[in-house]
Amino acid sequence: MTPDLDLVPFVPELVLVAAAIVGLLYEALARGPRYPVHLAVALAGIVVASGATLALWRYGGDPTVLAGAIATDRLAVLARLTVLGAAFCGLLLGTHAIERDPAAARGEFFPLLLFATTGMTLIVAAADLIVVFLALEVLSLSLYVLTGLPGRRAASEASLKYFLLGAFSSAFFLYGVAMVYGATGTTRIPEIANALVGRTGEQGLALLAAALLLIGLGFKVSAAPFHMWTPDVYQGAPTSVTAFMSAATKVAAFAALIRVFDVGLQALRWDWTPLVAALAAVSVVLGSVLAIAQADVKRMLAYSSVAHAGFILTGLTASNADGIGASLFYLIAYSAMTIGSFAVVGVTTTRGEDRTDLDAYRGLYRRDPHLAAAMALFLVSLAGVPPTAGFIAKVGVFGAAIGAGYVWLALLGVLASVAAAYVYLRVIVLMFMVEPEEALVSDPAPLPRIAIAIGAAIVLVLGLFPGLVTDLVRSAAVLRW
């Protein structure tokens, strides 16, 4: 009576865990210069895991494997690839941060990043709520530590805040899992769907579960009003970690949200879509308005991340392949924009972490035209102006919301986008039309520039030729169970 052991759909996680453990043992046992080896091990892990994930695109086996714990659909593949791409860029940025500031460097950065990535790839493929919860904890715990890794006061404070609020939200999620189990007698997401379909009687427990699960995941995607931690943590964490977590956590938590709600709780969609719409509306408005008031770039991008969580939720109000596809496209585009813009923040001055206020961007164009151009591209894309990925993504989610009957939400989204454009344009004006006041030098290191180039390329390509990925996204949006 051994469970089926088809490990193929689980190979990406196995590879990542193996690389993380090698890194951890190396950190514990090795002497002498370590960072090149660490980087090589982590890069190898991420590249091999990406290859293994790509091979799963054509996987033809059961919809779930390993005793129903892991889903094998294309949503898992696409979301994993996005997470791995974010991890790759995060690795480059983190290595650069270590080179620049050896006093705050810790070799644990590499294994922890890999553990966080493992948690994220696991959560997007998890077909069992227990696995979702464990993956959520693995990724959260790793991120708490990554946030506090430099051991400086701001980082430690951010880490503690993140931990306290994160633990609180995990409790909500776990409570939701317990309620689902109470309502359906199972934790397997496909079985939950089957148990809820055609049920006419008591749904109270399942509805309570939906609300609790939405709170738990809403915290992780930093949707308002569960966004309180976001600005503090994004500001206090090392910029490389912020870049990684702003993109990858969002992708991971949204993929989990899609699987839990659009598969498991599909039968209750008339009850939970209004909740999602409410969260989306609050996030879009609060995120956009509060971003205007920020004088610090990292805080500004944090509030913008809240607004973008709202836009993605807007797409998810359509509980069908259109909505899921639009949200997936948005996630890919947003990952590229946010990693790119945080990478620029990291190299705007050679002193890095000390200068994240808007003044550091005065006359950036004169100092470093390439950097200013890249930042402008990311900001324009964040604002949703054509011909960038951000525009296509926004059109997609608004279209999905209108298709689902949420015209007011789409209108609200458009209005908020216009208001938020001010935020991004303000920075662009500072960069291009103001003379530099102080003699700041931007960091010429190559590694972050690679990450910036990757982000810029994705933003442009997705903006100009969205057709390249729409087919992929569409086939990933068809959930199989």
Place this chain on the structure above:
Amino acid sequence: MLSEYLPIAILAALALLFAVGSLVASGLLRPHRPTPVKLSAYECGNDPVRLPRGERFSIRFYVVAMLFIIFDIETIFLFPWAVAARELALFGLIEIAVFIALVFVAYVYVWKKGGLDWAGGSLTPIEAEAASEAPGPREEVGIRAG
């Protein structure tokens, strides 16, 4: 059902009886003739120089307690496995072996990083450098005494 635990209950009762009984018996049997020498601190030591009021424990205790919890939870998982080990056969054995091997990685890491040494492990090169420099920025070097 509960009768299975009767031996444990009896053992606990006996232990309590022995502890209390010893104290009571010695109190009743011994002659009571105190002298300053007899009342002075015994075995481990000297009279305390100061009482531990307002003193704080070192955070090291906390780290030890945290590591204890981690390996405690590992132990807890061994219990159901041990109860059903025969039934779970080879698959169960492999499972628990993988689990223990993974947690063992954590153990090696903690050991090598000096988490189990009371005095702490060797300084990393960066920390050693930071410590040997002339009075640096205080916050970055670490906590201050007291």
Place this chain on the structure above:
Amino acid sequence: MSADQLVFWIFAPIAVAGAIGMLLSRNAVHAALFLVVNLFCIAVMYLLLEAPFLFAVQIIVYAGAIMVLFLFVIMLLGVDRGDDLREPLIGQRPLAVILAAAFVVEIAVAVRAGIGFATMAPEGFDAVNRDGNARALARVLFREYFLPFEVTSLLLIVAAVAAMVLAHRRARAVTQAELERLGLLEPPREEAPSP
């Protein structure tokens, strides 16, 4: 009165007394010790409900490890620091009273409803538990849920790294000798001579 009921009526009052003692004791260490008493009695309740695994977890993890951690935290912060009794949030106290009352009502309703549920025990419960709850649990944990079980080990690794990275380094980074060498050592605090 059956043996089960006898055990219940011995341990339930002790559990309640432990909880009340914890709330009322001024000294944080005493409160923690009262909590240990309470946790032990609850563990016995698990035993009564034929959940020996939970009993073991309660004793080994909660009454053992977690309480040790609690005590260390209390000692870390200093036992006899005066508590700040001012309330930073306005209206906290009436709100707490209202919510506590609501909670009591909720529990009462839940217990009332629970009595209704309890008459219909889950199907096949006794069959699954035929040779003990721990074995039944092992069958589920090590077969259907073997992947979550292995993922738990990752969580433990990350937790160990977290403990070492966030807490150990600070303790490690500076020793007494290094502080003296750096000239950061403050002169010993002047304390009132101990009585």
